[in-house]
Amino acid sequence: MDWSLILILLAMGAGGGFAAGLLGIGGGMVLVPFITMIFTARHFPPEVVVHMAIATSLATIMFTSLSSVRAHHAHGAVLWPIVRLLAPGIVLGSWIGPWLGKQLDTTTLALVFALFVAFSATQMLIGGKPAAARELPGAPGMFAAGGAIGVVSGVVGAGGGFISVPFMSWCNVRIHNAVATSAALGFPIALSGTLSNIWFGWHQAGLPPYSLGYIYVPALAVIAAASVLLAPLGARAAHRMPVQQLKRVFALILYALAGYMLWKAFH
Template identity: 75%
Template structure:
């Protein structure tokens, strides 16, 4: 790997890690578009570019999540009971998501990424009055919600915060706690999603050297090294920002990334 590419990947990892700590999105929403650009520039097979970007991004979240959740936990913001209730569905969904993604072509995956990210941004910007009586669903409902979060996260290579944060906020979980809890959910999503991406991509034709299934190991190692350093900084900043500002930051980031992936699909 040349030094220029390594510096770019380090910068991406730093930005993704910071976003993971600040927004609870696992960094994947930030990383997928940029990894897509890099893999395209490196001449990876076009039919594999988005699959590999999503898989590599998801794998980095294993490291980023552990780093950011430690900082959030120190503030007492992680709702561990919510993590426990969502985890079974998340594990199953994160295994299923990459398999579904393998059945889709690059254009379809890019459009799916764009649509769900834009939807998430709109949800975060909507000014809705919270219902005092609205609460988190019971155990079956939480497992089902975890399945949806895990499946979509596995499909788009993110930590699930683009669904789990709005879902928890809708259920009257404070935004700072929702972000912190989403960071904790990133690890099981990334772990099971990565195992699935290795399995479904193992025999894919045209994989570049140093790939483990759809995961490109050189990019994973460099990005992870930078992201674990910056994630705690983002987490500390999250606890100093007001709710409205945090939502606006979340939404602006998501809109920008949705626009790029929509352009990539059309191109």
């Protein structure tokens, strides 16, 4: 890689890491569109460019989530009982997600990414106040919710915060706790999804050198290094921001990135 590309990837990693800490989104929603742009500009095979962007983004979350969750845990904001209930379904769903993504062509995958992100941004921005009596479901419901979060996260290469944060907020979990808990959920999502992307991409023809399945290792290394450094700063900022401002930031970022991927789906 040339130095200009390394600097771009470092900047992306810094932005993704800060967003991961701030919003509990694992950075994937921020990174996938930008990685897609870079891989397209470097003439990666068009039929796998979005698949590789999603897989590489998901792999970075293994590192970002650990850095982010340490900062949130220091504030006592991570609700570990929720993590334990959601994690089994998440691990299963995150393995299935990349397999589903492999069945989709680049155009369809980009469209799916855009629609899911726009939907969750809308839910976060205008979702009504949850009923006072609404609570998190029991263990079977949490397993099912974790499975759904894992599948979608594996398909679109994100840490699951764009589903888990609104889900927990809808069940009357405070937004700051929801963000922190989502950051903790990012690791099992990323680990299972990364192994799945390696497995299902292992025999894919036409991948560029230094690929591990669908993961482009040089980009992963540079982005992860920067994101790990910035995630704690984002986490600290999250605990200083009011709830409505945090939701607004979350939604607006997701709308912008959904717009790019929608454009990518038809060009």
